[in-house]
Amino acid sequence: MKKVLDLTQMKQKEKGIVIAVAGGPGLKKRLETLGIRKGAEIAKVSAQVMRGPIIVQVVNTQVAIGFGMAKKIIVEVEKESNIERSAVSS
Amino acid sequence: MKKILLLGNPNVGKSVIFTRLTGTYVVASNYPGTTVEFTKGYMNLKGEKVEVIDVPGIYSLEPVSKAEEVAVDMLKEGDLVINVVDATKLERSLNLTLQLLKQNVPVLIALNLWDEAGHCGIIIEVAELERILGVPVVPTCALTGEGMRNLVLRLKEAKANTYLKSDQERWTEIGKIIHQVQKVTHRHHTFSEKLGDASIRPITGIFIAGLVLFISFQVIRFIGESLIKYFFEPVFNIFWTPLMLKLSLILNPGSFIHKILIGELFKGEINYTASFGLLTTGLFVPLAMVLPYIFAFYLVLSFMEDSGYLPRLGILVDNIMHTVGLHGLAVIPMFLGLGCNVPGVLATRILEGKRERFIALTLMAIAVPCMSQIALIIGLIGKYGPFGLGIVFGTLFIIWLVLGFLLNLILKGESPEIFVEIPPYRWPYFGVLLKKLWLRTADFIFHGVPWVLFGVFLVNILYIFKVIKFVGQIASPVITGFFGLPKETVAALIMGFLRKDIAVGMLLPLNLTMHQSIVASVVLAMYFPCLATFTMMIRELGAKDTLKSVFIMLVTVLIVGTALNLILS
Numbered sequence: 001m002k003k004v005l006d007l008t009q010m011k012q013k014e015k016g017i018v019i020a021v022a023g024g025p026g027l028k029k030r031l032e033t034l035g036i037r038k039g040a041e042i043a044k045v046s047a048q049v050m051r052g053p054i055i056v057q058v059v060n061t062q063v064a065i066g067f068g069m070a071k072k073i074i075v076e077v078e079k080e081s082n083i084e085r086s087a088v089s090s
Numbered sequence: 091m092k093k094i095l096l097l098g099n100p101n102v103g104k105s106v107i108f109t110r111l112t113g114t115y116v117v118a119s120n121y122p123g124t125t126v127e128f129t130k131g132y133m134n135l136k137g138e139k140v141e142v143i144d145v146p147g148i149y150s151l152e153p154v155s156k157a158e159e160v161a162v163d164m165l166k167e168g169d170l171v172i173n174v175v176d177a178t179k180l181e182r183s184l185n186l187t188l189q190l191l192k193q194n195v196p197v198l199i200a201l202n203l204w205d206e207a208g209h210c211g212i213i214i215e216v217a218e219l220e221r222i223l224g225v226p227v228v229p230t231c232a233l234t235g236e237g238m239r240n241l242v243l244r245l246k247e248a249k250a251n252t253y254l255k256s257d258q259e260r261w262t263e264i265g266k267i268i269h270q271v272q273k274v275t276h277r278h279h280t281f282s283e284k285l286g287d288a289s290i291r292p293i294t295g296i297f298i299a300g301l302v303l304f305i306s307f308q309v310i311r312f313i314g315e316s317l318i319k320y321f322f323e324p325v326f327n328i329f330w331t332p333l334m335l336k337l338s339l340i341l342n343p344g345s346f347i348h349k350i351l352i353g354e355l356f357k358g359e360i361n362y363t364a365s366f367g368l369l370t371t372g373l374f375v376p377l378a379m380v381l382p383y384i385f386a387f388y389l390v391l392s393f394m395e396d397s398g399y400l401p402r403l404g405i406l407v408d409n410i411m412h413t414v415g416l417h418g419l420a421v422i423p424m425f426l427g428l429g430c431n432v433p434g435v436l437a438t439r440i441l442e443g444k445r446e447r448f449i450a451l452t453l454m455a456i457a458v459p460c461m462s463q464i465a466l467i468i469g470l471i472g473k474y475g476p477f478g479l480g481i482v483f484g485t486l487f488i489i490w491l492v493l494g495f496l497l498n499l500i501l502k503g504e505s506p507e508i509f510v511e512i513p514p515y516r517w518p519y520f521g522v523l524l525k526k527l528w529l530r531t532a533d534f535i536f537h538g539v540p541w542v543l544f545g546v547f548l549v550n551i552l553y554i555f556k557v558i559k560f561v562g563q564i565a566s567p568v569i570t571g572f573f574g575l576p577k578e579t580v581a582a583l584i585m586g587f588l589r590k591d592i593a594v595g596m597l598l599p600l601n602l603t604m605h606q607s608i609v610a611s612v613v614l615a616m617y618f619p620c621l622a623t624f625t626m627m628i629r630e631l632g633a634k635d636t637l638k639s640v641f642i643m644l645v646t647v648l649i650v651g652t653a654l655n656l657i658l659s
Contacts, residue, residue: 012291033149034511035182037261046291052409053418053508055290060179060210062286062514064405066417066507 001079007054007070010044016077018042023072031073034063042075092140093167094133094245097190098174099183100147101513103202105129106232106522107174108144111242115529116144118522119395120513121422123147123440128164135245143168149182151189165193170248172241174200177207177214177229178514180272184264187223188253196248197225200241204229206514211275219271224252233519282515289402290512299406302399310386314465317382326362326378334360334370350550363469364599372546375466375595376539381531383465387429388530396518396526400425401510408508414494415449415501416441417508423450427458429530431623434458435630445503449494451627452639456646457490459590459615462538466594467611474604481658482611489616489650493642538589541622545585545592558584572648573609574655576600582614590620605658612654617647 010016018040021028031037035058045055045062054070056063065073094111096104100122109115112131118124129144145161153159165171173190175183180201190197207214220227226244230237255263288294334352341348343355352360353367362374394400400422404411408418419440427434431454438450459467471478498505552558562569562580569575569583578600586593597610618640619627628636 029150029152030509032261033182033185034509045287046295048290048295048405048408049292050409052292053405055405055512059181060212061182062290062512064290064401064408064418064508064510064512066408066509069507069509 002076003079004074004076007042007044007056007065007073007075008047008067010075010077012044012046014077015041015043016075018073019076020074021072022074023069027069027072031069035059035061036063036065036073042073092135092138092169094140094142095164095168095171096142096144096174097161097165097171097186098147098202099149099176099179099186101511102147102174102176102179102183103232104147104174105144107172107200107202107230107238107241108142110232110235110238112142115525117526117529119392119400120398120516120518121395121401122511122513123419123422124395127436127439133242135242148186150186151193165195168195170245171195171197172200172245173197174202177201177203178210178212180212180214181264181268184267185260188255188260188263189257191223191225191253192251194250196250197252198241198245198248199223199225199227200232200237201227201229202232204237205231205234206516213273213275215271219267222267222270225249233522286398286402286512286515289399290405292406295402295406299403302394302403306390306394310383310390313386313389314383317385318378322378322382326374330373331360337369346554349554350547353550361599363595366546366549366596366599368543368546371595372543375546375591376462376534376542379469379595380462380465380538380591381534383468384429384461384534385527385531387461388527391425391429392523392526392530393518394425396516396523398513398515401512404510405508405512412505413498414453414491415498415505416446416494417505419508419510420446420450424454424458427454428461428464430460430462430534431455431458431619432626435623435626438630442506443503445501446505448631448635448639449497449501451631452497452642453490453494455619455623455627455639456493456616456643457486459486460620462534462589462591463594463615466591466598467615470594470597471604471607471611474607478604478608481608482615485612485650485654486615489646493646497642538591541589542592545588548588549581549585549592549596552581552584568648572652572655573613574659575606575610575613576602579610582610583617586614586618586620588621590614605655608658609651609655613647613651616650617643 018036018038020038021031040058043057045057047054051067053064053066096108098104105116105118105125108131111133114131116129125144125146131142132139133142145164148158148161151162153162171190173187175187216227216229226247228237228241228244230241289298338352351367351369353365353370360370362370365371404418404421407421411418411420422440423434423437426437434454435451438447441447441450467482471482558581561584562577565580566577569580570577582593582596585596593614594611602610
């Protein structure tokens with residue numbers, strides 16, 4: 001099972017693949033320079049309170065992204081299955 | 091003369107390589123955007139003098155920002171490009187490299203941070219990468235100097251136009267190259283990575299930030315106070331005072347030259363904070379009151395810069411910064427401004443737009459006192475205990491916040507969002523840190539101290555010709571009426587145009603009450619930046635915006651000074 005979210009909705013430590021950047025070419029290019037582009041693997045490291053910046057890990061780099069910008073980054077994550085969950089708890 | 095450009099992503103070590111190549115030291119830190127200006131230096135290449143240019147970091151040749159536009163323009167002038175690449179982030183760096191290889195300029199690649207890549211479990215087949223790209227690739231570790239010799243030896247092999255593929259295919263190509271040349275072995279999270287994560291999570295992050303700031307503050311205080319108490323004061327009292335007293339006898343107290351060099355004697359004794367001669371107060375204030383704190387502050391700041399903590403702090407306070415129309419990265423210029431406003435002003439270039447830079451510069455000029463000034467304020471008010479100092483710095487912080495909030499409300503536009511790469515934590519490299527500390531301290535000794543001396547000289551001249559008394563009469567309605575300060579403080583306010591530390595120093599002999607000292611310190615800190623900062627502001631903002639900024643400053647200082655006087659009395 002897969003689900004589609006934006007970066008702000010992801011949970012801490014969740015991993016996913018960027019499937020789209022909902023923004024103009026300027027934003028796309030800017031994000032691309034730090035490796036955030038369609039098809040990139042992305043993991044959420046943390047989020048600051050009160051719509052603060054989101055911190056993600058892309059390849060080998062941690063990047064801080066403002067909340068509004070993070071909302072425009074659409075990610076597909078594997079929904080964690082029950083099997084995985086029991087494996088973690090055991 | 092041939093020109094070599096150092097080009098690469100931000101925070102990959104271009105400035106360190108520059109220093110290695112030219113012997114010209116430039117400030118390098120562990121955060122993106124340390125270099126905001128071009129720095130030129132020279133190196134000797136087989137008897138030929140070549141110019142080396144340290145270019146601010148860019149991610150792409152398709153300009154998105156002003157800095158990138160300038161860097162691309164610069165490219166036309168270069169005869170050779172050393173593309174500095176972060177070996178731990180090869181994939182991302184290749185984006186710029188492939189664009190560079192399509193330009194009409196010979197390129198050579200320095201695969202920097204080679205040692206760190208090894209520690210990260212990243213293995214890169216250098217020979218294979220060299221074959222694919224068609225240009226020399228030299229692994230380097232600029233901090234230790236490893237690989238630098240090889241880099242220079244292979245400069246002549248640099249080639250242009252070796253990789254002509256369309257832009258659309260670029261990321262696919264990069265993927266292929268990475269697949270061919272790079273292996274990443276799995277490894278566990280290191281301690282520094284765990285610490286890195288903890289310092290950017292809300293709860294642990296704020297706790298760590300509090301701890302870091304508290305420790306920094308204590309270290310600065312401890313080093314500053316100890317240096318003064320156990321070194322500088324004894325040196326002045328034991329060695330310098332007898333010498334000055336002898337000189338005083340020779341010069342004959344009361345003579346013009348005595349007034350300039352030694353100043354006034356109090357019951358036949360020198361009072362280093364009140365005599366106001368060039369050789370007494372003129373030396374004591376900068377060397378025994380300011381220098382220890384400058385040294386201590388830059389020691390701590392350099393540590394924070396090189397470890398990579400500053401951008402993390404920026405992320406934590408991003409929300410607060412947005413209320414003043416800035417974003418988290420603006421903590422960097424503000425912190426630098428606490429040392430000296432001049433580099434602080436320059437560092438605002440890491441902010442995106444004109445609006446942010448105007449807000450940041452205005453706030454810095456008004457509400458961020460520099461370390462020289464802070465040291466003197468401590469000297470003036472410290473004797474009343476932490477309460478007085480708390481009021482001074484608390485007031486300045488509130489002004490910073492309220493004024494920023496208002497500016498953000500009034501000025502058109504919105505504050506842009508933060509988007510920044512977080513550097514890994516690195517243990518500061520001792521030699522480099524010491525060098526940076528020395529350079530900044532030396533800058534104060536060789537550029538700051540002469541100005542202090544000039545200021546003290548000027549004060550004496552102005553007193554002798556009664557200029558200060560005259561201006562004091564004119565300004566007394568404001569100074570006495572609004573701020574509740576004695577007329578003599580006008581001298582300090584005049585000197586504030588030149589240098590803030592002497593200005594506060596001039597309050598020392600006035601025997602102000604605690605309440606007057608507090609008002610005077612706050613007014614002096616807020617009103618007018620020193621000459622050096624002012625010149626810098628005009629350069630960065632232009633005359634029109636600087637005037638606006640000055641107008642805001644004068645209005646604010648009138649309101650705050652009066653209010654503070656009323657509240658305290």
